[in-house]
Amino acid sequence: MDGSRTYGLVAEFDDPEHLVDAARAVRECGYTRFEAYTPYPIRELDEIVPMTDRLPLVVLLSGACGTITAFLLQWWIAAIHYPLNIGGKPLNSWPMWVPIMFELTVLFAASAAFFGVLFFAGFPWLYHPVFRVPTFERTSDDGFFLCVETRDPVYHEADVTRLLYSFEPLSVWEVDDE
Amino acid sequence: MRIDEKQRTAARPPEAGSGVTIVGPGSTFHSVTEQITSIVISPDVPPFWFWSFAVALTVVLAFLVGVVALISTGVGIFGNNIPVAWAFPITNFVWWIGIGHAGTLISAILLLLNQTWRNSINRFAEAMTLFAVACAGLFPVFHLGRPWVAFWILPYPNTMTVQSQFRSPLVWDVFAVSTYATVSLLFWYLGMIPDLASVRDRATTKLEYTVYGILALGWRGASRHWRWHKTASKLLAGLATPLVLSVHTVVSFDFTIAILPGWHSTIFPPYFVSGAIFSGFAMVLVLAIPLRKVYHLENLVTIRHLENCGKLMLATGLVLAYTYAFEPFTSWYSNDTFEMAIVHNRAVGPFAWSYWAVLTCNVAIPQLLWWKRNRTTPVILFLISIDVLVGMWLERYMLIVSSLNRDFLPSSWFLYSATTWDNIILYGSMGLFTVLFLLFIRFFPMISMYEIRELLPFSSPGGGSEK
Numbered sequence: 307m308d309g310s311r312t313y314g315l316v317a318e319f320d321d322p323e324h325l326v327d328a329a330r331a332v333r334e335c336g337y338t339r340f341e342a343y344t345p346y347p348i349r350e351l352d353e354i355v356p357m358t359d360r361l362p363l364v365v366l367l368s369g370a371c372g373t374i375t376a377f378l379l380q381w382w383i384a385a386i387h388y389p390l391n392i393g394g395k396p397l398n399s400w401p402m403w404v405p406i407m408f409e410l411t412v413l414f415a416a417s418a419a420f421f422g423v424l425f426f427a428g429f430p431w432l433y434h435p436v437f438r439v440p441t442f443e444r445t446s447d448d449g450f451f452l453c454v455e456t457r458d459p460v461y462h463e464a465d466v467t468r469l470l471y472s473f474e475p476l477s478v479w480e481v482d483d484e
Numbered sequence: 485m486r487i488d489e490k491q492r493t494a495a496r497p498p499e500a501g502s503g504v505t506i507v508g509p510g511s512t513f514h515s516v517t518e519q520i521t522s523i524v525i526s527p528d529v530p531p532f533w534f535w536s537f538a539v540a541l542t543v544v545l546a547f548l549v550g551v552v553a554l555i556s557t558g559v560g561i562f563g564n565n566i567p568v569a570w571a572f573p574i575t576n577f578v579w580w581i582g583i584g585h586a587g588t589l590i591s592a593i594l595l596l597l598n599q600t601w602r603n604s605i606n607r608f609a610e611a612m613t614l615f616a617v618a619c620a621g622l623f624p625v626f627h628l629g630r631p632w633v634a635f636w637i638l639p640y641p642n643t644m645t646v647q648s649q650f651r652s653p654l655v656w657d658v659f660a661v662s663t664y665a666t667v668s669l670l671f672w673y674l675g676m677i678p679d680l681a682s683v684r685d686r687a688t689t690k691l692e693y694t695v696y697g698i699l700a701l702g703w704r705g706a707s708r709h710w711r712w713h714k715t716a717s718k719l720l721a722g723l724a725t726p727l728v729l730s731v732h733t734v735v736s737f738d739f740t741i742a743i744l745p746g747w748h749s750t751i752f753p754p755y756f757v758s759g760a761i762f763s764g765f766a767m768v769l770v771l772a773i774p775l776r777k778v779y780h781l782e783n784l785v786t787i788r789h790l791e792n793c794g795k796l797m798l799a800t801g802l803v804l805a806y807t808y809a810f811e812p813f814t815s816w817y818s819n820d821t822f823e824m825a826i827v828h829n830r831a832v833g834p835f836a837w838s839y840w841a842v843l844t845c846n847v848a849i850p851q852l853l854w855w856k857r858n859r860t861t862p863v864i865l866f867l868i869s870i871d872v873l874v875g876m877w878l879e880r881y882m883l884i885v886s887s888l889n890r891d892f893l894p895s896s897w898f899l900y901s902a903t904t905w906d907n908i909i910l911y912g913s914m915g916l917f918t919v920l921f922l923l924f925i926r927f928f929p930m931i932s933m934y935e936i937r938e939l940l941p942f943s944s945p946g947g948g949s950e951k
Contacts, residue, residue: 345517346937383648405730410663446703
């Protein structure tokens with residue numbers, strides 16, 4: 307298409323072996339802006355596709371927020387805002403706050419895990435250039451795709467094409483950016 | 485298709501006696517996708533679905549009549565009265581929430597323990613959890629007398645300037661159950677996103693494409709996304725594991741924190757948790773056995789799955805039997821007159837029938853699961869599961885009514901009996917659960933496709949299906 311930039315080159319593979327081999331080769335050639343698309347998580351790709359996973363840290367911090375929130379909520383209500391004297395027991399009877407502190411820790415941490423995935427992955431993001439690959443619906447079935455993006459600093463179309471073709475792809479497509 | 489043939493040859497027949505096959509032989513990535521998505525997008529809905537939906541919907545209508553009668557008339561239409569203030573509604577609440585627990589056990593605990601066989605059953609077990617918790621959550625609200633002010637239990641700034649009493653397990657319960665419902669929903673939906681994308685990519689109509697497209701959030705199987713997805717699943721599993729134990733523990737605190745004889749006991753948390761998981765596995769089997777038959781899923785939900793659920797049911801049932809044995813022992817050992825009286829009352833009092841029915845249903849009959857033949861015959865497993873569900877309902881009924889109807893003062897003793905409305909709302913909630921579950925299996929992928937793909941022998945680049 308005239309006037310539109312190319313997003314990247316996408317190779318379709320028949321099986322996970324070829325995809326992982328190709329991805330490893332792409333990585334070894336110094337590319338960083340590439341992505342594999344697979345119907346299920348492939349552990350080998352975790353070490354090949356460069357990424358930082360900050361999700362556990364976010365979940366930890368959010369869980370800690372939950373604990374603190376629950377404590378402050380209960381302490382403030384029971385000891386300051388609405389003190390009830392029941393049999394002369396202490397107002398800040400903190401062991402009784404533990405169940406709700408636990409529940410809010412889990413609630414905050416679990417919400418952070420879920421919305422964290424959405425945030426990091428940029429979801430909801432209903433459109434993406436790779437969806438232009440005619441057979442891309444196989445990525446949620448039995449197709450294995452590897453996309454090297456043009457924004458990669460060392461991207462060179464002829465080199466990438468040659469590299470991808472050397473791993474027996476079913477086909478290689480050039481996809482346009484929007 | 486070329487790849488299919490290659491995968492079929494790679495799918496070696498199971499070695500005799502190894503018992504390691506989780507998915508039936510001959511399955512390929514594509515066959516799994518087709519098999520599961522076709523249930524959702526195919527216009528051919530099995531007649532079984534329509535019939536059961538029609539029956540369940542009728543029951544829901546009866547349920548709605550019951551709820552309208554309850555709200556317009558008041559809680560007096562139930563048989564509850566002081567001192568038996570809890571009776572059916574709380575029995576139903578504890579029963580339903582307990583059923584949900586097996587779903588979380590399968591999806592979270594078995595994930596952390598790398599029990600990959602769970603991959604075929606975790607999705608619908610989680611859906612079961614969600615709908616069971618939804619049914620459970622209704623009962624404490626119905627039971628309030630003025631259900632429209634149920635939100636008063638939440639801490640929020642209000643013009644009455646009153647606040648929640650955080651020393652009460654009833655308030656803990658609100659936090660526990662609502663957290664449980666939220667976490668179950670997030671876990672279930674997160675796991676379903678890749679499979680919703682599979683349905684989106686196979687959609688045949690514009691409407692399906694749009695709806696599943698939005699629900700899949702734009703999932704495209706990128707390896708970075710898989711990595712976050714996997715991290716989040718593991719973290720959610722790690723969070724849900726103590727959560728599920730805490731929920732029924734908090735439910736048991738509703739009982740134990742009261743000083744009532746028969747309730748005031750430290751064995752209640754493990755007693756309740758084991759009973760919950762016991763009844764939950766029974767419900768998993770009650771759902772799985774007809775489903776695999778009607779939707780021809782025998783290759784994915786194999787006899788091995790049923791047998792494993794049967795084994796877990798037997799194990800949790802034995803823990804429960806132990807607590808049943810220890811309850812009278814602790815009463816006797818405490819040397820407390822009232823505690824001893826309640827043991828006596830349970831065994832020979834006005835509700836003795838429920839006590840002996842509980843022992844028969846939950847202790848005696850599940851012993852049939854010791855025999856492999858019974859664990860591997862779906863019909864027998866189904867019947868035992870129904871028996872366990874009935875037994876676990878009766879257990880909560882027995883615990884609540886036999887303790888409440890005769891407390892310390894004989895002048896306040898009261899002989900409880902349930903009314904028709906009690907029964908309508910109990911059976912109605914089963915209809916509600918069934919309707920929700922049938923809608924789920926019609927419109928959502930009920931088996932996790934991507935996790936099944938991971939189990940296929942050719943899924944790992946190095947060969948073999950080791951995870």
